[in-house]
Amino acid sequence: MLKNTENESKTGRPRSACFLRGLRDGVPIAMGYLAVAFTLGITAANIDMTAVQSFLMSLGMVASAGEYAAIILIGSAAGVTEMIATTLIINLRYFLMSCSLSQKLSPDEPMWKRCLLAYCVTDELFGISSAVPGYLEPVYTYGAAVVSVAGWCLGTVLGVVAGDILPVRLASAMNVALYGMFLAIIIPPAKKSSFMAGLVVISMAASYVFTVIPVISDISEGFRIIILTVIIAGAAAFIRPAEEA
Amino acid sequence: MGKNTYTALLIMTLTIYAIRVIPFVIFRREIKNKWVRSFLYYVPYVTLAVMTFPAILNATSSVWSGTLALAVGITVALIRGDLFTVAISACIAVFLLELFLVV
Numbered sequence: 001m002l003k004n005t006e007n008e009s010k011t012g013r014p015r016s017a018c019f020l021r022g023l024r025d026g027v028p029i030a031m032g033y034l035a036v037a038f039t040l041g042i043t044a045a046n047i048d049m050t051a052v053q054s055f056l057m058s059l060g061m062v063a064s065a066g067e068y069a070a071i072i073l074i075g076s077a078a079g080v081t082e083m084i085a086t087t088l089i090i091n092l093r094y095f096l097m098s099c100s101l102s103q104k105l106s107p108d109e110p111m112w113k114r115c116l117l118a119y120c121v122t123d124e125l126f127g128i129s130s131a132v133p134g135y136l137e138p139v140y141t142y143g144a145a146v147v148s149v150a151g152w153c154l155g156t157v158l159g160v161v162a163g164d165i166l167p168v169r170l171a172s173a174m175n176v177a178l179y180g181m182f183l184a185i186i187i188p189p190a191k192k193s194s195f196m197a198g199l200v201v202i203s204m205a206a207s208y209v210f211t212v213i214p215v216i217s218d219i220s221e222g223f224r225i226i227i228l229t230v231i232i233a234g235a236a237a238f239i240r241p242a243e244e245a
Numbered sequence: 246m247g248k249n250t251y252t253a254l255l256i257m258t259l260t261i262y263a264i265r266v267i268p269f270v271i272f273r274r275e276i277k278n279k280w281v282r283s284f285l286y287y288v289p290y291v292t293l294a295v296m297t298f299p300a301i302l303n304a305t306s307s308v309w310s311g312t313l314a315l316a317v318g319i320t321v322a323l324i325r326g327d328l329f330t331v332a333i334s335a336c337i338a339v340f341l342l343e344l345f346l347v348v
Contacts, residue, residue, distance in 0.1 A: 060258030
């Protein structure tokens, strides 16, 4: 699969090859997005958003929880302050992801490429972009984004116009595509290093604990991700400074 | 609805993009601090692990098919860590199991 090295971003492998591989790796993401966005579209239709509005929302925001919140806010005719505050809080994890991804780029990458890459920061695109060894060639992420955002937008529109077109059975199965990809990213490093394996196990265990303990389980998913990431990745960096970093 | 919806969408789209782009603008150069670099290196693994579990258990129609998806996903990732293969295997496992589980 991802066999690229640092030579590819500045020298060596042509960018077109990176773009094509991005398109390919975007396919499973698009599948998962299609299913998730479909349910999102159904929700949007419930508050009488049109197909065009839902399409623009998905194209502009590209965020599942973020868009659910957006639909609720629009549906309840929320004020501007509330819209901005809610959007900031729910999507704060992207800030952390962008910080991480900014360090995956060669210092020579121009600003416009960084700004375009920022648009592509979703859980899944961030995941596959982080998994690239060495510097990230932004064109790889763009390729994956083209395919997956198309799936995301298509799914949303289909959900609005034909809420009952996708059999529940199929939607249920497609939902795990995204988690399957996350596993494909975190398990191979865990296989190579016992420290990484421990990191993954501890992260999952802590995440589970956070969902069952009273009061703490009231913390929203977005905040749970941020809190645990800061604590666990912070501790890991303290215990074992990464050689690859 | 109508015009208000478009204004709302524009506001929220700009807000979410700001969250994503600000770190790229701030951290244009490589960060030298070893701890920060290590922290950012570990971020994706912790984040993805936290997002996957326990959410995968509730992503499908039944907790059993979710558990199977987790088991199949880990197994296939251990054998061959290809994104597409792992994702498809998990999907197929869920689909097949739910043929029996969900009436």
